[in-house]
Amino acid sequence: MTTITSYVRYRPDLEQPFPNEEELVQQVVTAMLHANQQVAAKHRHGLRDAHAKSHGVLAGELRVKPSLPKHLAQGLFAAEHTYPVIVRFSTAPGDLRSDQVPVQRGMAIKVIGATGPRAVDDGFTTQDFLLVNHATLPFGTIGEYAKLQRLLESQPRQSDQQLQVAGLGARLAARTLSHLGRPSPPQIETLAAANNHILGETFHSMAALRYGDHVAKLSAAPRSTNVRALTGRPVDKKAGESALRDLVVDFFAHNSAEYELRAQLCTDIDRMPVEDASVLWQEELSPHQVVATLHLPAQDAYSDARRRYADDVLSYNPWHALEAHRPLGSIMRSRRSAYPRSSEFRHTFNGIEQHEPASIDELPA
Numbered sequence: 154m155t156t157i158t159s160y161v162r163y164r165p166d167l168e169q170p171f172p173n174e175e176e177l178v179q180q181v182v183t184a185m186l187h188a189n190q191q192v193a194a195k196h197r198h199g200l201r202d203a204h205a206k207s208h209g210v211l212a213g214e215l216r217v218k219p220s221l222p223k224h225l226a227q228g229l230f231a232a233e234h235t236y237p238v239i240v241r242f243s244t245a246p247g248d249l250r251s252d253q254v255p256v257q258r259g260m261a262i263k264v265i266g267a268t269g270p271r272a273v274d275d276g277f278t279t280q281d282f283l284l285v286n287h288a289t290l291p292f293g294t295i296g297e298y299a300k301l302q303r304l305l306e307s308q309p310r311q312s313d314q315q316l317q318v319a320g321l322g323a324r325l326a327a328r329t330l331s332h333l334g335r336p337s338p339p340q341i342e343t344l345a346a347a348n349n350h351i352l353g354e355t356f357h358s359m360a361a362l363r364y365g366d367h368v369a370k371l372s373a374a375p376r377s378t379n380v381r382a383l384t385g386r387p388v389d390k391k392a393g394e395s396a397l398r399d400l401v402v403d404f405f406a407h408n409s410a411e412y413e414l415r416a417q418l419c420t421d422i423d424r425m426p427v428e429d430a431s432v433l434w435q436e437e438l439s440p441h442q443v444v445a446t447l448h449l450p451a452q453d454a455y456s457d458a459r460r461r462y463a464d465d466v467l468s469y470n471p472w473h474a475l476e477a478h479r480p481l482g483s484i485m486r487s488r489r490s491a492y493p494r495s496s497e498f499r500h501t502f503n504g505i506e507q508h509e510p511a512s513i514d515e516l517p518a
């Protein structure tokens with residue numbers, strides 16, 4: 154007997170405003186801007202307010218699989234097609250930390266030439282997917298996120314060494330709690346990331362987005378054997394402050410890599426909510442289904458020209474999106490003002506014009 158899975162159909166009322174949402178978003182965005190100003194004053198250069206440090210900037214292709222079944226053949230993935238992409242690997246803090254600090258890593262994918270109705274009226278033809286190497290956002294609503302931010306603001310800035318020690322303690326605590334069958338509190342989960350080779354990681358959207366007629370979370374997982382072999386490989390403690398950049402540059406000097414882009418479609422809106430990104434969507438409820446391959450050929454992954462372009466000119470933003478991939482939930486809605494504000498600040502500070510690419514040729518070699 155075959156079971157027919159029923160995928161939740163997208164409807165605008167799947168989203169529900171969070172109490173005092175506007176006020177909380179303003180609080181978060183203002184606090185971020187304040188932190189951003191301090192970091193810019195320190196470096197005398199404007200950086201991203203999150204994911205400031207890049208480790209590699211790659212040109213590649215997103216190859217949408219042919220003949221996807223109807224529930225997967227949606228939006229950008231409606232038909233077999235190859236899109237040029239610019240991928241930026243990064244680390245979460247809004248400052249330049251040592252790569253020996255085990256914090257979350259990011260993979261941002263800018264798909265170029267995505268035509269169709271937009272989620273916001275920006276006139277662009279890019280579709281950005283912003284992914285982090287953790288499946289959930291521990292502070293999964295704008296209310297929890299604002300609380301986290303107040304906590305961070307009340308603490309003095311920690312040095313790289315303090316963060317390394319805190320990470321070690323958190324990993325021990327997380328391991329102990331998991332032995333006891335208990336979930337880790339969000340603070341521990343955030344600090345407990347292991348420091349592994351960035352190219353072996355699996356990256357997640359953490360929050361939900363519209364997937365054409367349905368709703369999904371997206372992820373990118375290593376597919377070629379060379380990057381699968383890097384999963385769980387620790388970063389050498391003696392490899393220095395820019396260990397991740399060095400690993401990425403060395404790898405792509407001689408190798409190409411493939412990742413698979415997967416959609417996990419919502420099948421149960423109560424157990425797979427869009428308004429709380431801290432809830433893990435269980436694979437038993439819906440598997441990760443491959444919709445495209447991300448192909449990254451061998452190349453110079455971090456020339457000076459590329460670094461300047463990706464760090465200073467480019468902006469990734471989950472709202473650079475087709476309406477078919479509208480970001481969903483209070484965390485995603487908060488990002489609608491947070492990203493342009495951060496981008497505007499650093500572009501103005503650095504005297505560089507914002508520009509959204511229309512062609513892969515705009516990425517320097």
Ligand code: HEM
Pocket residue numbers: 181185200201202203204241242243259260261283284285290298357358359360430467468469484487488491492495496499
């Ligand atoms: C679902 C949760 C989230 C994910 C997966 C995520 C992921 C990312 C990634 C990968 C980047 C780097 C993009 C690049 O390479 O340029 C980034 C940047 C950034 N994120 Fe997030 N993020 C999340 C939530 C948030 C939230 C809730 C906020 C604030 C309300 C936020 C604020 C920012 C800002 C300000 C930037 C820098 C934007 C720029 O200056 O261009 N993020 N994020």
